[in-house]
Structures are given as structure tokens and as C-alpha cells.
Amino acid sequence: MQTKIAVIGDRGSVLGFKAVGFDVFEVAGEPSIASLVADLAKQEYGIVFVTEELIAANLDVVEKYKDDMLPAILPIPSRNGSLGIGMENIHKNVERAVGADIFNN
Amino acid sequence: MAVLQVNPTRMELSKLKKRLTTSMRGHKLLKDKRDDLMKKFLELIRENMDLRVQLEEKMAQVYAGFVVAGAAMEDASLQEALMLPQRQVYASVKTKNVMSVNVPDFQFTDTGDEGRDIYPYGFAFTSGELDASVDALQEVLPLMLDLARVEKTTQLLAEEIEKTRRRVNALEYVQIPTLQETIKSITMKLDENERSNLARLMKIKDMMIAQQRQAQQE
DSSP states (O other), X not given: OEEEEEEEEOHHHHHHHHHHTOEEEEOOSXXXXXXXXXXXXXXXXXXXXXXXXXXXXXXXXXXXXXXXXXXXXXXXXXXXXXXXXXXXXXXXXHHHHHSSXXXXX | OOOOOOOOSHHHHHHHHHHHHHHHHHHHHHHHHHHHHHHHHHHHHHHHHHHHHHHHHHHHHHHHHHHHHHHHSOHHHHHHHHHSOSOOEEEEEEEEEETTXXXXXXXXXXXXXXXXXXXXXXXXXXXXXXXXXXXXXXXXXXXXXXXXXXXXXXHHHHHHHHHHHHHHHHIIIIIHHHHHHHHHHHHHHHHHHHHHHHHHHXXXXXXXXXXXXXXXXX
């Protein structure tokens, strides 16, 4: 199945992704991306990269698609640097599966 | 442990025994499944962490590159240069089955012309730094795709492990003990019935012998 790849974030962070062929959706400030992501999920988007700032403001949206195969919603660092949310998600995942975060050191 | 509310009959007993064997078997299978899922999960989660560390490093470099490029050019012409992409990248998704969990397997495809460069702009009005940044970003793409695959897979596996663990625990600590208790109580009840029946028969026999003796004496 052919799916498209989307990048959601503030203008400065996502600008370059347009050049390499991703579909870019600019979002200013920290509004809700729930409707946008719902739209993308309905269209044929397989992977949605979202900047960590926006992920932090929209955790419920990420949670909603967590157990579906598609789309995969992934945090990427914005141009202001990494907030550690991506890593935190991995640790949460470990905790969910194992019962305790065994990689936390 | 609570005993199921059933009639203490042989019929129920054999039914319950069947259910117990099924539960035991299911418990063993689910336990194996959980262990294997866990093994796969731990392998993948390590890869996941590695990839994420790599990506965050590379992205930082890419962003730094774009900042330099932005400084060397006017904002408007930077926007303009990147506005119309030369190509469109797609991820073709195949479903892979890991321990009966369906996970996606992404593969890159793009619509760009082979042999043509990736820059969506002419070189006249752009700086060399921009070329380098776009190049760097292009190199990060496979990493991003890999991360997408691994991270989604670990998420889905985590969900499945959680589910399986619940099932294993429910069987181990609720279902199986309850069935065992119920079977025990039914067996006891049936034995009790058996004994009381036997006692009654013996009593009746005694009475009949006594009656016969009386008849002979008379």
C-alpha cells in the first residue's frame, strides 16, 4: 500500500522537509492538531512526524493512534533542540510492556 | 477462592474437568507467547533507542545547517527556493506478522526522476549552505523511516504484551484455581452421596436379616 508522509510543526522546523518530498503542514504556536491528524489519518498518510513541542501539547491525539497500525505518529526534535519527549515515549513503552522501566539509568 | 455455582453432578464434573484442561493448555500457550513477545520487544526497544539518539543528533545538525543557510540568504528567497519540491516521497507499507501482531514495514519510494538532483531550486539565487542542508536532510530520511518502523512496532508489541500478560494472570490466578476448587467440591459432594447411600443399603440389609430371623423363629 502506498502511503504519504506528513510533517507537522512550526515553520522554521519543517521548512526543509518540503524540499526532500514530505508533505508539510505548518502550525503556528501550540494549537490543537487533533482535527489535522484525524484528517491525515483518513487520507492515506502512513507516517506523521510531529515536532516535540506540538506532541507535548497534544498527547491525547498521540494516545488515540497508538494502538492502530497506521498512521505512525512520531515525535521529532524541532529546531529549538530536543526536549527528550521522544526518548520519554520509549521509556513509557518499556514500562507498559515490562511493568517497570528497566532501561532507566 | 470462590467456587462456581453449579449442580454437583457427574455431568458438571466432567464438563468442568474439560474446561480445566483447556484453561491449563491456554495458560501454557499464552505464557510462551508472552515470553517470546518480550524477547522480540527487548531486541527492538534497544534498536529503537539507538535510532532515536542518532536521529536527534543528525536533526540538530540539519537544523543548524538551515539556520546558517537562512542567515546567508533572504528569508523570502529561502521560502521560495524550498516551496516547490522536485519530488514526492512515499512510504509503501507492507504488513508483517510478528507473533500474530500485525506491524507495518515501511519502504521508501519517491517520484523524482532518476539521475536528477534533489534541489528544487536553481543555483542562481541560493547559497551553497542551503545545498548542504538539503543534502544532509536527504541523508536523514532513511533513518527517519527506520525509526518509524521500529517505534511503531515496539508500540504495537507493548500493547500486545500488556494484553497477553493480563490474560495469563487471569487464567493463572482466577480461572484455574476456581475450576480446581469447584471440581474438588463436586468430587467431595459426590463421595459424600456415595457413602450415605452405602450406609443406607447396609442398614436396610441389617433390617431385612433381622426380619428373616424373626420369621424363622416363629
